[in-house]
Amino acid sequence: VELASLAPSAFNLQPWRLIAVRSPEGRERLWRLAQQQPKVLEAPVTLIVVGDRGAWQGDNPAWGELAAMLGGAEAVKPYLAMAEALYGATTERRIKFAESNAALLAMSVVYAARCFGVEGHFMSGIDFAGIKQEFALDEDEEVVMLLALGYAEGGKVLYPRRKRQSYDELVEEV
Template sequence: MNLKEVYEGRRAINFFDTNKGVEAGLLKDIINLAVLAPSAFNLQPWEIIAVKSKEGKERLHKFAAQPKILEAPVTLIIVGNKTGYEASNPTWNDMLKLMGGDKEKLAGTQGMAAGLYGTSNENKLKFAESNAGLLAMSIMYAAKSLGVDSHAMSGMDFEGVRKEFELDENKTVVMLISLGHLDESNTLYPRAYRRGYDEIVKEV
């Protein structure tokens, strides 16, 4: 499947086949491909909770009452780290190596990141959500390329999900992505119209 086919073939699946799972190895392949998504300073301020068990699905469903959570073999909770720019992020160690061990240069880059993202709660939230959003879309395209369908969801009690799954206050729940396979006894609506360049782009 080439990239154009992945884009054209990906759909938001409303009906998941409850008899078809997503093997652990395949889920790892999807995530390991998806993390090639870009992020600010390559800080990768994200994490994922893979909800697979019946008990886990029921816990999540309390705060996001969508049937897909119970039907799909796995639903991912996409989490952004609002303080992922801080020096404690282990990805800075990789950057230090790329900088030839120049700690002064690294400190300057860390200061730049803190100035861009850490000066207000709004900036922290934007940092977490925009980067985790890049990962989320990457997951859905990676899944489609490997034969797995998906559906993204943002209708939930975000704070309820955060507390239920014991996430720290510096973490924010960005969205959910159910993964599985279309229940072919149901038919999806035709793809809805998409506005193109002439409608959404303003040249200046």
């Protein structure tokens, strides 16, 4: 997780957090809200990836760090105004801010985990509102996805890798 925390985020605001669900009781609570997907009970830990829709605001500690770096609060004001226009102007932009940044962290967790031989599996077929309530997220926080982590059992492969798009299928050059 510490390696993954190096993931980029808008203005380095890091509008994310992870809830590590490890206990049998916690996994059972999450399993009921994750369409009873077996991996929630089987994996030693499932992360609830949380995005913060309000982290662009001036009370985020990252703004104080930027002010110290730039020589004072006055130097940060244009950045705050830009963040408000980009991320706070509409509900849609607030959601996009939280989800896109938290997704960068989640993907970084998977890549970092692979460096240590740990497999990861994302889940989005879940009861987002139920998980938010069950795990007492703040008003501005949203569940972005779940990520089950663990060591594969003796080379066990759940599904063969399916075809991926080629460069020509994926990229439009202009």
